[in-house]
Amino acid sequence: MGSARNLRRSPCCDKVGLKKGPWTPEEDQKLLAFIEEHGHGSWRSLPEKAGLQRCGKSCRLRWTNYLRPDIKRGKFTLQEEQTIIQLHALLGNRWSAIATHLPKRTDNEIKNYWNTHLKKRLVKMGIDPVTHKPKNETLLSSGGQSKNAATLSHMAQWESARLEAEARLARESKLLHLQHYQKSLNKTAHYAAFPHKSSSNWTKPNEGSADQQHESPTSTVTFTDNVPTALMPSTGLGILPENKNNEDNDLSGIPATTIEFVGSSSAASSDTGLIKEHEHEHDWITSTIHEFATAQMNCPTEGIEEGFTSLLLSNTLDRNFSGAGKNDVVIGNESSCGGDYNYHEDNKNYWNSILNLVDSSPSDSPPMF
DNA sequence: AAAGGACCCAACCGCTATCTC
DNA sequence: TGAGATAGCGGTTGGGTCCTT
Incomplete structure (x- = not known):
């Protein structure tokens, strides 16, 4: 069902030289540091401002699915x-x-x-x-x-x-x-130095505070x-x-x-x-x-x-x-x-x-x- | 110990909805 | 009003890890 709109629009990651795949700790650091200081604002322009060779969408996903401070990881109860x-x-x-x-x-x-x-x-x-x-x-x-x-x-x-x-x-x-x-x-500034696991995956930044409820893009209650x-x-x-x-x-x-x-x-x-x-x-x-x-x-x-x-x-x-x-x-x-x-x-x-x-x-x- | 199959999950893809100009 | 930009969603994939033989 490819929409006509998508034919007009260029894919967000079609820029030559943009990185794909697993994020490195360095990239995470950059993204975290930038968002802590400036907020994410426009995801489109964020990678360039933050010095990341990633598309905005990739940054957004990394933030919402992994780096956000109010994310609980680990075993489901x-x-x-x-x-x-x-x-x-x-x-x-x-x-x-x-x-x-x-x-x-x-x-x-x-x-x-x-x-x-x-x-x-x-x-x-x-x-x-x-x-x-x-x-x-x-x-x-x-x-x-x-x-x-x-x-x-x-x-x-x-x-x-x-x-x-x-x-x-x-x-x-x-x-x-x-x-x-x-x-x-x-x-969340202290998360900048969050610990890493030995593999490409690393541990959660931490548990969020109560008032971070407002922050979650996916948890908007x-x-x-x-x-x-x-x-x-x-x-x-x-x-x-x-x-x-x-x-x-x-x-x-x-x-x-x-x-x-x-x-x-x-x-x-x-x-x-x-x-x-x-x-x-x-x-x-x-x-x-x-x-x-x-x-x-x-x-x-x-x-x-x-x-x-x-x-x-x-x-x-x-x-x-x-x-x-x-x-x-x-x-x-x-x-x-x-x-x-x-x-x-x-x-x-x-x-x-x-x-x-x-x-x-x-x-x-x-x-x- | 090694091979290979199964499992797991982060990240990507394609799409729609909504916003902005 | 319409085009383009952006955000968000659900499905899928690929590669690392674990398990079995």
Whole structure:
């Protein structure tokens, strides 16, 4: 699908003499030093200013995937693995969206980890890594089972709209954080002398500070100062558990969850136009939820916004990650709205975990499963 | 010990979306 | 309004490392 636009444009790396391939420690030093002092500004012009024989794109990727101070490297925790699997079930290969729920991890890293570890693990367990359904069921899937796919699709659509809104607002608020960003960059000065590994790869600069949350190009979640909103407060939309004390995920006490239009204290949403956009998105999501319930689940929709969790928990999805700290995927069998009790409980587990996932502060998530 | 296959992951490629002039 | 520039995304690749025989 080569666009006509690309025919007009010259590739960013077509300049003769520009280096490709693995970065050397010296190049990293130069890039870090330059960004610490000046910020990255225009990536296009950065390499020349920084004295690098690289294209801007290469510099940007090196920074976002490796040198950024707020990157966590190393082994993925069990919790992170579960997060990735569940979000992948919901969002598919939308790595950047998944990465917003795993602060300090890059989309590239998550993508690699999925392809090299998690995908294979699911396959071994007989789970289709694309549909997250058991292989044999995928083959048999038809009729009533297709309802599951439609349900997932609706969930993804809903999440997609939310993420897009988040991204847009994050861009707006990013401007307001520019000054803050420059300050934070200065804090990273000590990374200039970060240690190296013996090979071409070297260790992480370090863990980022809390206020570096604003800096991450891939992790654009921002939080309001005083509103304990859960789901992307920057969009103005939040899922607000009515009982925040439900920390142990006791399913008998699953909070009724409310989707509210939250008057965010962020600068971005103080803008009238943006608020109007929020309202529009809220309307859209509300209608989608109603459509979702009526079309896919045959469940009552009255007061549905006050009980979205219940809606999710009584849907017809047929898989579950159950039990505390388990990797196992437990396959449900019965599916009906408000039907088999055990199956209902299984789905409660599954969706409760997802809701808790997006409901948790990125950095201090308690054990969720 | 050596060969070669499997694995891993940083980096690249191609594309679209968005911004700027 | 349209062209060009830039940023960001997801898929893919290539080479280094690890493991098995």
